[in-house]
Amino acid sequence: RLTADGGAHVTGPGPWTGVLGAGTPLVLPDVAAARADGHRGLVGPDGPGAAPGVPGLDRWGPDVLARGFRCVVAVPAPLPRGGCAVLTLYLDDAGACGPEVVRRAGGFAQQIASLIDLHSTIPARGPAAEPVGPAARVRATVDHAVGVLMEARGCDEDEARHVLSVLAAEQHRPLEVVALSVVQHAVRPADDAPRLPLRRAD
Numbered sequence: 001r002l003t004a005d006g007g008a009h010v011t012g013p014g015p016w017t018g019v020l021g022a023g024t025p026l027v028l029p030d031v032a033a034a035r036a037d038g039h040r041g042l043v044g045p046d047g048p049g050a051a052p053g054v055p056g057l058d059r060w061g062p063d064v065l066a067r068g069f070r071c072v073v074a075v076p077a078p079l080p081r082g083g084c085a086v087l088t089l090y091l092d093d094a095g096a097c098g099p100e101v102v103r104r105a106g107g108f109a110q111q112i113a114s115l116i117d118l119h120s121t122i123p124a125r126g127p128a129a130e131p132v133g134p135a136a137r138v139r140a141t142v143d144h145a146v147g148v149l150m151e152a153r154g155c156d157e158d159e160a161r162h163v164l165s166v167l168a169a170e171q172h173r174p175l176e177v178v179a180l181s182v183v184q185h186a187v188r189p190a191d192d193a194p195r196l197p198l199r200r201a202d
Helices: 018-023 029-037 058-065 099-121 134-155 155-172 173-184
Strands: 027-028 071-080 084-091
Touching: 018 071, 018 173, 058 173, 071 099, 084 099, 134 155, 134 173, 155 173
Parallel strands: none
Antiparallel strands: 027 071, 071 084
8 A cells, every 4th residue: 555645744854854864765664663662673774773763753653653554665766967855655564664665665766766857857838829810810910900001191090990991891892801901002112002092981
């Protein structure tokens, strides 16, 4: 049975506290016994009895036991770009953290470190640009033509839009076609561009 550390441990001490400080695995075969005998009899990197007291065990140990776990294995996962993560396993049975379990936990920790490193190299994607539909293109063309008329005639936006509407009605063409024609005429050389009948019809 596996579980993830709950929010109660995220901001406080947990099995990983000593691992991050020492950079060596923590193997706690029996959480209840370790609390009872003052953290003695732990398994450290140099064998049984070589590990110091577990930081914060009196704080997180009761919660581990209340959840039905008796054995804890915490393995460091050094990150290639600096820093360190810790993989913590909680096991049901006391003494269930044999050498094979610790070895496999170390392999998982290395995989986790590799995934974290890979994730850190992937740039965050910005929001996908919304496709520009026909209506948006028509609106942009009309707005462009309005700006051209305002500049050429010295009129305000309302009058420029009124001029476009009048031209479209007189020429029996869609508004966007007339707007495109206005824009195209605006980019021609001055001596080549025919004058548009930009009169206002009441």
